[in-house]
Each structure stands twice: as C-alpha cells, then as structure tokens.
Amino acid sequence: MIQAKDINFNSAWQEMTPGGEIYEGGTAAQTITGEWRANVPAFLEDKCKQCLLCVPFCPDASIPVVDGKRVDFDFDHCKGCGICYKVCPFGAITFGKEEK
Amino acid sequence: MSIRERLSGNEAVATAMKQIDPDVFAAFPITPSTEIPQYFAQYVADGKVGTEFVTVDSEHSSMSACIGAESAGCRAITATSSAGLAYMYEVLYVAASARQPVTLACVNRALTGPININCDHSDSMGARDAGWIQIYAENNQEAYDNYLQAMRIGEHPEVRLPVMICQDGFITSHGVENILLEETEAVKEFVGEYKPENYLLKKENPMAVGAYDVTQYYMEHKVQQAEAMKNAKQVILDVAADFEAKFGRKYGFFEEYQMEDAEYAIVLIGSTAGTCKVAIDKLRAEGHKVGLVKIRVFRPFPAEELAQALSKCKAVAVLDRSEGFNACGGPLGAETRNACYDLENRPKIINIVYGLGGRDCAVEDAEKIYHHLEKIVATGVTGPVYFHMGQRDLREEVL
Numbered sequence: 001m002i003q004a005k006d007i008n009f010n011s012a013w014q015e016m017t018p019g020g021e022i023y024e025g026g027t028a029a030q031t032i033t034g035e036w037r038a039n040v041p042a043f044l045e046d047k048c049k050q051c052l053l054c055v056p057f058c059p060d061a062s063i064p065v066v067d068g069k070r071v072d073f074d075f076d077h078c079k080g081c082g083i084c085y086k087v088c089p090f091g092a093i094t095f096g097k098e099e100k
Numbered sequence: 101m102s103i104r105e106r107l108s109g110n111e112a113v114a115t116a117m118k119q120i121d122p123d124v125f126a127a128f129p130i131t132p133s134t135e136i137p138q139y140f141a142q143y144v145a146d147g148k149v150g151t152e153f154v155t156v157d158s159e160h161s162s163m164s165a166c167i168g169a170e171s172a173g174c175r176a177i178t179a180t181s182s183a184g185l186a187y188m189y190e191v192l193y194v195a196a197s198a199r200q201p202v203t204l205a206c207v208n209r210a211l212t213g214p215i216n217i218n219c220d221h222s223d224s225m226g227a228r229d230a231g232w233i234q235i236y237a238e239n240n241q242e243a244y245d246n247y248l249q250a251m252r253i254g255e256h257p258e259v260r261l262p263v264m265i266c267q268d269g270f271i272t273s274h275g276v277e278n279i280l281l282e283e284t285e286a287v288k289e290f291v292g293e294y295k296p297e298n299y300l301l302k303k304e305n306p307m308a309v310g311a312y313d314v315t316q317y318y319m320e321h322k323v324q325q326a327e328a329m330k331n332a333k334q335v336i337l338d339v340a341a342d343f344e345a346k347f348g349r350k351y352g353f354f355e356e357y358q359m360e361d362a363e364y365a366i367v368l369i370g371s372t373a374g375t376c377k378v379a380i381d382k383l384r385a386e387g388h389k390v391g392l393v394k395i396r397v398f399r400p401f402p403a404e405e406l407a408q409a410l411s412k413c414k415a416v417a418v419l420d421r422s423e424g425f426n427a428c429g430g431p432l433g434a435e436t437r438n439a440c441y442d443l444e445n446r447p448k449i450i451n452i453v454y455g456l457g458g459r460d461c462a463v464e465d466a467e468k469i470y471h472h473l474e475k476i477v478a479t480g481v482t483g484p485v486y487f488h489m490g491q492r493d494l495r496e497e498v499l
Contacts, residue, residue, distance in 0.1 A: 013320035019199035
C-alpha cells in the first residue's frame with residue numbers, strides 16, 4: 001500500500017494511489033501549506049495569560065499546546081487568517097504583513 | 101435454466117437490480133426512468149432486497165449519496181434520465197475521479213429545451229467525457245444483460261470506474277418484449293460480492309477520499325483515469341466471455357449485422373438497430389450488400405476494432421441520435437471518422453443526425469440511407485457529410 005509520505009512532486013502516476021486516496025490519518029502535517037500566507041500573526045509570550053481561547057478558534061490546528069500551555073505558532077501550516085489575533089482578549093497576538 | 105418472461109426495459113433493469121441486491125440505491129424520479137426506483141421501492145417494501153433505499157432531494161444528491169456509499173465500501177446504484185443526468189454533471193466527474201464504481205441506469209431522453217420527454221441520446225452523450233464507462237442496449241434483453249455485466253467491469257481493480265447502462269427512453273424502457281431472465285442464484289454467483297481493497301469503514305486504515313490536488317498532482321490522477329479506461333476494454337471483453345459461457349448470449353464492443361461482405365454500412369447506437377436490421381434483411385433479399393454496426397460500448401470507444409469492422413466498406417453512414425452543435429456532426433460521427441482516419445482505404449463517411457426528441461425513424465428511412473450510400477459510390481460524389489433526417493424541411497432532401 002502506497003503511503004502519503006512516499007508521494008511527492010517527483011512521483012510518477014504509477015507511484016500514486018488511485019484517485020488520490022490516502023490510507024492513513026494525520027497526513028496533513030506532512031504537507032507544508034504555510035507558504036500560502038500573506039499576513040502573519042506574532043505571539044507575545046509575556047502578554048499571554050494562557051487562557052487558550054485562540055487554540056480552538058484556529059481553523060488549521062496551527063497553535064500547538066505543550067503541557068497545557070500554548071507555544072509559538074506552527075508556521076508550516078498557519079495560513080495567516082488572523083482569527084487568533086481577533087479573539088485574543090489580552091493583545092498577546094499581533095498581526096501584520098509578512099516580510100519574505 | 102433461463103426464465104422466459106415479458107418485461108419492459110425498465111422492469112428488466114429493476115429485475116436485475118433486485119437479483120443483485122445492492123447495498124444502497126439512491127433514488128430520485130424522472131421520466132422515463134421513474135419506474136426503475138418505483139419497482140425497486142416495492143421490492144424494498146416487500147422485503148425482497150436488503151438494500152438501503154435512500155430517497156434524496158435531487159439527482160445531484162443521488163449521485164453524491166452513491167459516491168459516499170461507494171467510498172464507505174458499499175455497492176451503490178441509481179437511475180436517471182435527461183435533466184436528471186444533467187443535474188448530476190458535477191458529481192459524475194467526482195465519481196469517476198474518486199474511482200468509485202457506481203452503476204447508473206440511464207434511460208435516454210432528450211435534454212431540455214425545449215422540454216421534451218422522449219428518446220434521444222443527448223443526455224448521456226453530454227456526459228461522454230465525464231470518465232464513465234457507457235454501455236448501450238438495443239432492447240430490453242440487452243439492457244438486462246448489460247446491467248448484469250456492469251459491476252464486474254466497473255469494480256475490477258484494474259478499472260475502478262463508474263458505469264452507465266443506457267437504454268432508449270420509452271422505445272425500450274416502456275416497450276414490453278419477450279426476455280430471458282436468469283435464475284437469481286446464478287446472477288448472484290456471476291456478479292459476485294463487492295470487495296474493495298480500501299474503503300472508509302475499514303477500521304484498519306482510516307482513509308481519506310477526494311482530497312484536493314495541487315497542479316503537481318492533478319494531471320497524474322487524470323492519466324490514471326485515462327489508463328483505467330484503456331484497461332476497461334479487456335475487462336469488458338473478459339466479462340462478456342464469461343457471461344456467454346454462463347448464460348449463452350454473446351456480447352462485444354459492438355454487434356456486426358451482415359457485415360461479412362457489406363460494402364455499405366450504417367453505424368448507430370440503440371433501438372434503431374432493430375429498424376435497421378429489418379431494412380437490411382429486405383435489401384439483402386434484393387441483392388444489396390448492406391450491413392450494420394451497432395455500438396454497444398461507447399466509452400471506452402473501440403476505435404481500432406470499429407475501424408477494422410468498417411475497413412472493407414465503400415461508404416458508411418453514422419447515425420447520431422443527439423446533436424453536438426459543432427456545425428460539423430454528432431458525437432458518434434466524430435468518433436467514427438476519427439477511428440477510420442488511420443485506415444489505408446477509408447470508406448466515404450457521412451454523418452446523419454436523426455430521432456431527436458423521439459422523432460420516429462422507420463425502415464424506409466434506413467433503406468433511403470443505404471440507397472444514398474450506393475449513390476455516393478456510384479457517382480463518386482459524397483455531397484453533404486453532415487445533415488439531419490426526419491425534420492420538416494423546405495430545402496431539397498439529401499436522401
């Protein structure tokens with residue numbers, strides 16, 4: 001069975017699954033989609049009260065929580081939608097144009 | 101032992117469905133295919149099948165339900181016609197690209213507009229590039245037999261494509277004819293169980309279906325589909341051979357009628373074949389070397405085989421029961437001319453659009469076509485290569 005990690009931009013059609021089926025869970029982590037981003041949030045740790053409101057609001061699970069505390073963004077998958085910046089009650093997230 | 105019966109085409113297909121007893125039937129009625137889910141609903145109510153009968157709000161939903169059920173690992177079917185098939189357009193492509201072998205009973209009816217409920221092939225011809233296998237019937241027997249073969253073709257691991265089993269609206273779907281049915285046990289044994297390798301409800305490997313393709317992946321998946329359609333050719337022949345061994349009725353990509361020494365041939369699809377055969381018998385008795393190729397499998401299109409079958413003809417008329425509005429011919433005409441291009445000695449080929457919206461085609465019409473083909477060869481003048489037949493017309497008739 002062909003696994004998602006074995007499929008990439010160099011795979012021939014014979015090396016890909018029929019119809020693009022994916023035979024395991026959690027494979028989105030393998031695909032870097034953060035590069036679509038135009039705007040970017042920034043995490044100000046000193047202002048954060050760890051209320052964790054931003055975490056469930058993130059549509060892309062790009063705010064990792066370690067030992068009950070949120071850490072910096074997963075920029076490999078954050079699309080820069082700005083929802084976290086809008087919902088943060090403490091001004092602990094800023095939002096602006098990303099310089100690349 | 102085969103069972104002698106008298107059934108309409110719709111009853112024949114509904115009977116095949118009952119005998120196969122699929123997992124899911126997603127149903128939305130539309131003339132002239134309405135009877136198929138209607139009969140099937142009775143089988144469900146009577147406990148004759150174990151099928152989950154899903155009554156949905158539209159054809160877009162019936163096809164979507166079928167795709168969902170197939171993805172889950174079920175054998176799913178539906179039936180439709182005309183505008184119903186057109187309403188499925190978006191999801192027809194999804195069934196094919198997701199490689200879900202849904203079986204659709206298509207009862208061919210003209211597309212609106214103007215609104216019309218009678219037979220032509222514009223509905224399924226509109227879906228000819230959707231990635232579905234398309235198999236057409238001349239009569240109720242063929243509709244039944246094609247249906248029994250559909251799932252083994254579509255579900256084959258080298259194919260995995262949805263299949264459309266087409267029959268002519270009213271002419272076949274509502275005309276009651278003699279038919280040979282097979283014993284349900286024998287049908288079940290022939291069709292077999294659907295056992296996909298992977299499916300959503302397989303708990304060992306949670307699965308995703310229908311993921312987004314970026315540019316770097318889309319084309320590879322389309323090539324997979326194109327290759328699957330090529331693979332379908334051999335599978336169609338293998339299944340037909342097994343069908344003949346079990347039930348005694350022979351099928352291929354097309355039927356050749358009096359083609360052995362035919363110099364003048366008609367190529368067509370569907371119930372008009374019966375009309376054409378009567379004309380051939382009459383003309384043969386008068387010494388005319390005329391024959392017929394009745395296309396059974398339109399997708400995949402048997403181009404090489406058809407070219408071979410027509411290679412000894414002097415002139416060929418391709419009859420299209422749908423318009424392409426490309427100002428140069430119908431879909432079967434285009435395919436046939438393309439297929440014959442590589443022949444060393446190409447026959448003269450004309451393309452006639454006929455029978456739209458249920459317009460009748462009589463034995464005399466077929467005779468006229470053969471006489472016209474003979475005239476083309478005798479005079480060396482092909483004349484118009486694309487014209488219509490059967491309409492009231494103030495211009496001089498071509499035929």
